[in-house]
Amino acid sequence: MIEIENLVKNYGDVKALDGLHLTVKEGQIYGFLGPNGAGKSTTILSTLGLINPQAGRISLFGREVFADGKYREAELVRAKKRIGYMPEHATLWDFLTPMQTLDIIGESFGMSKGERAKRARELLELLNLWDVRNKKVGKFSKGMKQRLLLAQALVQSPDLLILDEPMTGLDPKGIAEFKDIIREQKKAGKTVFFSSHILAHVEEVCDTVGVIVRGQLRVEDSIENIKNQFLKKAGYLILLETDRPISFENVDWEVERVSPTKYKIKAPDDVRPEINDVVWKQGAKILQLMVRVPSLEEVFLSLVEEKG
Amino acid sequence: MLWGFKLELKQGLRSKKLIGTLLIILFLYVPFLYFLKEEPGTYMSTREIMATMSNFVTGIAIFFVGMLAMIMGATAINSEVEKGTLRVAMSKPISRLAYIGGKMLAHVTILFIALLVSVGVAIGGMALIGIDLTAGFVWDMVLLNVLLLIGITGLLFLGYLLSAFIKSPINALVLALVLFFIVWKIAPAVVEYEAFTHAASYKDYQGHVLQEYKTKYLFFDPSSQIEVMLSNMTERTCFAITKRIEPNGEERVLEKKEVPTCSGVWGSSSYPGVGQVIYTCSCQDVYAGVGHSLRFHLVNLVLMIGTIIAYAGFAVFRFLRMDLR
Ligand SMILES: Nc1ncnc2c1ncn2[C@@H]1O[C@H](COP(=O)(O)OP(=O)(O)OP(=O)(O)O)[C@@H](O)[C@H]1O
Numbered sequence: 001m002i003e004i005e006n007l008v009k010n011y012g013d014v015k016a017l018d019g020l021h022l023t024v025k026e027g028q029i030y031g032f033l034g035p036n037g038a039g040k041s042t043t044i045l046s047t048l049g050l051i052n053p054q055a056g057r058i059s060l061f062g063r064e065v066f067a068d069g070k071y072r073e074a075e076l077v078r079a080k081k082r083i084g085y086m087p088e089h090a091t092l093w094d095f096l097t098p099m100q101t102l103d104i105i106g107e108s109f110g111m112s113k114g115e116r117a118k119r120a121r122e123l124l125e126l127l128n129l130w131d132v133r134n135k136k137v138g139k140f141s142k143g144m145k146q147r148l149l150l151a152q153a154l155v156q157s158p159d160l161l162i163l164d165e166p167m168t169g170l171d172p173k174g175i176a177e178f179k180d181i182i183r184e185q186k187k188a189g190k191t192v193f194f195s196s197h198i199l200a201h202v203e204e205v206c207d208t209v210g211v212i213v214r215g216q217l218r219v220e221d222s223i224e225n226i227k228n229q230f231l232k233k234a235g236y237l238i239l240l241e242t243d244r245p246i247s248f249e250n251v252d253w254e255v256e257r258v259s260p261t262k263y264k265i266k267a268p269d270d271v272r273p274e275i276n277d278v279v280w281k282q283g284a285k286i287l288q289l290m291v292r293v294p295s296l297e298e299v300f301l302s303l304v305e306e307k308g
Numbered sequence: 309m310l311w312g313f314k315l316e317l318k319q320g321l322r323s324k325k326l327i328g329t330l331l332i333i334l335f336l337y338v339p340f341l342y343f344l345k346e347e348p349g350t351y352m353s354t355r356e357i358m359a360t361m362s363n364f365v366t367g368i369a370i371f372f373v374g375m376l377a378m379i380m381g382a383t384a385i386n387s388e389v390e391k392g393t394l395r396v397a398m399s400k401p402i403s404r405l406a407y408i409g410g411k412m413l414a415h416v417t418i419l420f421i422a423l424l425v426s427v428g429v430a431i432g433g434m435a436l437i438g439i440d441l442t443a444g445f446v447w448d449m450v451l452l453n454v455l456l457l458i459g460i461t462g463l464l465f466l467g468y469l470l471s472a473f474i475k476s477p478i479n480a481l482v483l484a485l486v487l488f489f490i491v492w493k494i495a496p497a498v499v500e501y502e503a504f505t506h507a508a509s510y511k512d513y514q515g516h517v518l519q520e521y522k523t524k525y526l527f528f529d530p531s532s533q534i535e536v537m538l539s540n541m542t543e544r545t546c547f548a549i550t551k552r553i554e555p556n557g558e559e560r561v562l563e564k565k566e567v568p569t570c571s572g573v574w575g576s577s578s579y580p581g582v583g584q585v586i587y588t589c590s591c592q593d594v595y596a597g598v599g600h601s602l603r604f605h606l607v608n609l610v611l612m613i614g615t616i617i618a619y620a621g622f623a624v625f626r627f628l629r630m631d632l633r
């Protein structure tokens with residue numbers, strides 16, 4: 001469905017994509033993960049011909065749309081008939097209502113007036129926007145705008161959905177509904193490619209996860225393996241107070257003595273058994289105990305290291 | 309092409325910019341028409357009224373509709389990139405060329421509507437206050453409208469050019485307004501000053517030097533070219549009149565004849581027994597029409613169309629290759 005080879009995109013001195021390889025196969029629900037600024041949006045914009053990469057190759061539905069630094073306009077237009085795209089940080093025409101918006105989008109696919117009206121109703125009901133169908137989009141809340149953005153991507157029942165951070169701005173209920181919609185797409189045999197920097201957003205729905213770091217796809221793996229990596233990296237931050245020296249011989253903690261009576265400890269993984277041995281038995285007091293959540297970048301980088 | 313056209317037209321016709329501009333134009337016509345109504349035939353002949361009217365229409369259209377064009381153009385592309393609507397639109401199966409073509413066409417249509425209103429109000433207003441409109445005058449207004457549309461389209465595409473190259477809509481807008489006023493006020497003033505100092509060495513009653521300077525130094529500015537093209541809408545005709553005042557105080561015109569210029573043809577002399585003979589001379593700017601003026605300035609028309617094509621060409625060229633983020 002999507003094949004990207006050796007894609008390079010520089011914004012001036014900034015290397016946004018640095019020889020990216022990526023393949024999304026038919027029927028996959030592909031989560032495209034990466035920290036902020038990794039190049040997710042740049043990749044997505046390139047596949048749709050919205051920005052101009054410097055080098056590489058892009059094929060959509062088995063046909064080349066970008067090669068030798070140029071897009072093939074005709075191929076691109078043909079491919080876009082089968083793609084639904086939801087941009088990141090975008091608004092729709094604020095002088096139109098949801099009905100009018102979906103109508104004009106349907107027109108771009110050459111749908112008839114009747115088809116357009118029917119599809120608009122389906123989508124607005126699906127995304128809980130039917131009640132506000134005649135309200136101007138300019139007056140919408142962020143979440144409502146986000147739903148309409150998703151609706152406009154689904155107008156022609158595309159074979160391939162490309163979504164850029166689709167869940168930002170949605171409330172938990174919205175996220176759950178969104179995931180349902182993705183699952184529906186999977187059932188219907190469609191392909192979904194969507195980006196996020198939050199692991200929780202891609203779990204449950206994706207079968208494959210690709211991780212992009214600094215413009216390169218570093219890992220492609222199942223969601224389970226990636227989640228395990230997260231757990232491995234989780235740990236605790238402990239602040240101890242004590243009036244006598246403590247020994248940390250039997251544990252592999254990172255210890256820093258911040259004052260004569262205080263220790264700051266970074267412990268990996270689950271520390272409950274050791275706390276008993278080290279802290280209580282030696283008569284120290286816990287001032288603070290925090291779970292340390294690893295940053296996505298940290299996990300991604302460790303994944304990258306692990307895979308070599 | 310039709311898709312982008314429809315979308316843009318919908319947006320444009322609802323925009324406050326257009327409505328505001330039309331209101332300002334209407335507002336300015338009211339005192340002007342009122343003034344014409346109060347003074348019919350006293351100071352001005354119908355032909356003079358027509359001349360005044362076409363100058364007024366031209367001035368208002370170039371200034372207000374021209375400014376509207378610059379503003380619309382300067383934010384046409386960049387604001388859509390900023391909002392993200394362009395990314396939505398261009399993710400649909402529509403080529404960039406078709407989209408920008410439709411958008412430009414829609415903007416030209418909107419300007420055409422604005423011009424129609426300003427010319428329509430002029431004609432309608434004149435009919436309303438009871439000035440006889442000749443077919444020739446109405447035709448002239450149509451021609452004027454076409455010329456203005458071409459010129460103002462040039463300003464629109466100049467705006468597009470800024471919009472394609474300057475990422476921030478606000479910056480592009482400010483630059484467009486600065487350019488517009490430089491081109492509208494400052495540059496012509498400089499060129500005029502130069503022309504007058506140059507013209508002072510030999511007599512330039514018809515403003516030929518000024519026209520030549522504007523053609524040469526303001527070739528990139530459609531509104532200056534329009535001004536040159538319309539600068540001979542009136543023709544100066546002078547009449548030398550010989551009158552005799554009879555001993556009983558009655559005045560009689562002995563002769564009225566058209567002369568090229570009035571210099572040195574006035575004065576009076578007394579003849580005993582016959583009365584006093586007075587030679588007077590007066591000049592009038594009579595309306596000769598848009599077509600009349602255009603005939604002298606076809607070069608400017610060509611120049612103007614050439615620049616418009618260049619502006620539009622560069623803007624489209626850039627749009628086809630730019631990153632829409
Ligand atoms: N218009 C631009 N000009 C210059 N640099 C840019 C531009 N757009 C993006 N970049 C840079 O390109 C890199 C990749 O950006 P991109 O938006 O693709 O990241 P992302 O993975 O989508 O991040 P996020 O999670 O924040 O959306 C970043 O370093 C960013 O600063």
Ligand SMILES: [Mg+2]
Pocket residue numbers: 040041042088164165
């Ligand atoms: Mg992004």
